[in-house]
Amino acid sequence: MTKKGVFFMPGNTWLHRLDPATKTAALVIVSATALLTEEPLPVFVLCAGIVLIAVLSRLIRPFVRSLRFLAPLFLFVLVIDAFFPRVISGAVYFTADIGPLQVTLSEGGILFALAMGLRLLSIGGYSFLFIMTTPFSEFVGSMRSLGLPNTLAFSLGYALRSISALTADIAGIMDAQRSRGLEFDRGNLLENRHKILALFVPATVSVLSRARQVSEAMECRGFGCTDRPTRYGRRSVTREDAYLILLVLVYAALAAVLS
Numbered sequence: 001m002t003k004k005g006v007f008f009m010p011g012n013t014w015l016h017r018l019d020p021a022t023k024t025a026a027l028v029i030v031s032a033t034a035l036l037t038e039e040p041l042p043v044f045v046l047c048a049g050i051v052l053i054a055v056l057s058r059l060i061r062p063f064v065r066s067l068r069f070l071a072p073l074f075l076f077v078l079v080i081d082a083f084f085p086r087v088i089s090g091a092v093y094f095t096a097d098i099g100p101l102q103v104t105l106s107e108g109g110i111l112f113a114l115a116m117g118l119r120l121l122s123i124g125g126y127s128f129l130f131i132m133t134t135p136f137s138e139f140v141g142s143m144r145s146l147g148l149p150n151t152l153a154f155s156l157g158y159a160l161r162s163i164s165a166l167t168a169d170i171a172g173i174m175d176a177q178r179s180r181g182l183e184f185d186r187g188n189l190l191e192n193r194h195k196i197l198a199l200f201v202p203a204t205v206s207v208l209s210r211a212r213q214v215s216e217a218m219e220c221r222g223f224g225c226t227d228r229p230t231r232y233g234r235r236s237v238t239r240e241d242a243y244l245i246l247l248v249l250v251y252a253a254l255a256a257v258l259s
Contacts, residue, residue, distance in 0.1 A: 015057035015133040020142040022241040026248045033252040034119045042255035043118040049251030066128040078113045085109030136161040169206045
């Protein structure tokens with residue numbers, strides 16, 4: 001991971017050595033657990049488990065740096081869910097009518113907003129760990145070994161790779177536009193609408209160009225010409241894979257008990 005995005009980081013850590021299918025199963029468990037509770041304490045316990053995984057994998061520093069990409073969305077979720085709660089409960093600290101909207105800050109709203117923010121951090125945090133430790137080719141091979149159709153396995157793997165590629169493209173476009181005098185860090189969103197357009201148009205062209213190149217490369221390699229393509233190797237499930245699933249299940253069960 002660089003300072004401008006979340007990327008696959010080559011390495012030999014515990015999380016790197018795991019089967020991508022195991023890490024995908026852990027992601028499903030983490031996401032399901034986070035989505036099934038609306039209380040802050042259980043989701044906080046789940047976040048603690050994800051931090052422990054980052055520590056055990058010796059990726060705590062890039063993991064913490066990657067969370068800054070969620071900071072704007074985290075603050076947005078806190079503000080919206082705190083001042084516009086679905087249910088008002090507990091002590092009411094502030095209430096006002098702003099046009100057709102009723103703004104209310106209550107104890108229940110604050111707790112719900114905190115739970116939603118922690119939910120975002122738990123799902124996003126583990127997703128970042130997944131991206132940083134899972135190469136595109138191994139993910140596709142693991143999905144194929146599970147019996148997924150080749151087209152679906154490739155689509156999922158390419159979606160994983162496109163996250164890093166698109167991040168790098170946007171960072172390069174922003175650097176190029178800054179060299180031409182555009183300043184993205186000044187002004188609000190309304191004032192920067194022309195600057196955002198200067199970023200959106202090249203990014204769209206880059207995505208379309210990359211899609212054309214990938215489709216031509218797939219045709220050159222005969223993708224889809226056979227129903228049973230061969231591949232070089234198959235990964236086997238190890239004891240370390242079981243450790244990850246066990247760790248995630250323990251924190252998921254603890255979160256379920258607390259909720």
